[in-house]
Amino acid sequence: MDNNQPIGIFDSGIGGTSIWKEIHNLLPNEKTIYLADSKNAPYGQKSKDEIIALSIKNTEFLIKQNCKLIVVACNTATTNAITELRAAYTIPFIGIEPAIKPAATHSKTQTIGILATQGTLTSALFYETARKFNNITIVEQVGNGLVQLIENGKINSVEMSQLLDSYLRPMIAADIDYLVLGCSHYPYLIPQIKKILPNHIKIIDSGEAVAKQTKNILENKIGFSDGSDKTPVFYTNTNPTVLKAIIGSAYTVLEKDF
Secondary structure, three states: OOOOOOEEEEEOOOOOHHHHHHHHHHOOOOOEEEEEOHHHOOHHHOOHHHHHHHHHHHHHHHHHOOOOEEEEOOHHHHHHHHHHHHHHOOOOEEOOOOOHHHHHHHOOOOEEEEEEOHHHHOOHHHHHHHHOOOOOEEEEEEOOOHHHHHHOOOOOOHHHHHHHHHHHHHHHHOOOOEEEEEOOOHHHHHHHHHHHOOOOOEEEOOHHHHHHHHHHHHHHHHOOOOOOOOOOEEEEOOOOHHHHHHHOOOOEEEEOOO
16 A cells, blocks of 8 residues: 555535544645535434445545545444444544543533434444443433534524524533534534533534544554645535635535535
8 A cells, every 4th residue: 555645534514624624734744535425414314224325435436536544524424334334345444423431531510411413323333332431411412403504504694503502501401511512513613602601511522533543543554645745635516615615715626426
């Protein structure tokens, strides 16, 4: 394997760019290829079989781009499909799942909140992870509608504020002191969420941990790029306007049906 091959990253849409940014910041010499399957977003309301099929489709696309490693930058795809992906392919996969452990470990109130998709919260992997912390009360909330609003460029809309308020108020009332964001789209809502949450409630997402794990895999198993080609490439199967607005005009976004 050539160390200069790219890192592949896929998500159900633009949300995984929050993971891409962490990886790009930590490993600026690595070439990255980002795949936004926005046409099929959100994954969180699909069946397990559908999520596996979409994850295989995305993986096949990234393998054809000669990726040396694939980051599943989607909580729903990780919790529902990564076991099947690892069984089917030899390429290393890095997944993302809700950061329950740091929240549960540091909680003073013994109560944490998790905002995630239905697909993540009902998955076997999430259940197994949550079960390890049976001394902690976990207040779960399905974030219905949030991904669609983000994908439509409505992060700062009144509708978004109202939805977040309705989801977060019960968590505040339950005395959570950590809020875990269980969807890679949700870090883009942190400014909105902070307007609602009291200052003592800490927000945790998984982006930094995924970037560190990516570096670890490269360091110990694959090897780093020499930086000769480090220009990120972004693919989307819908109108690229919102994706361009999220990542910035300096990057190239290619619209492609995959």
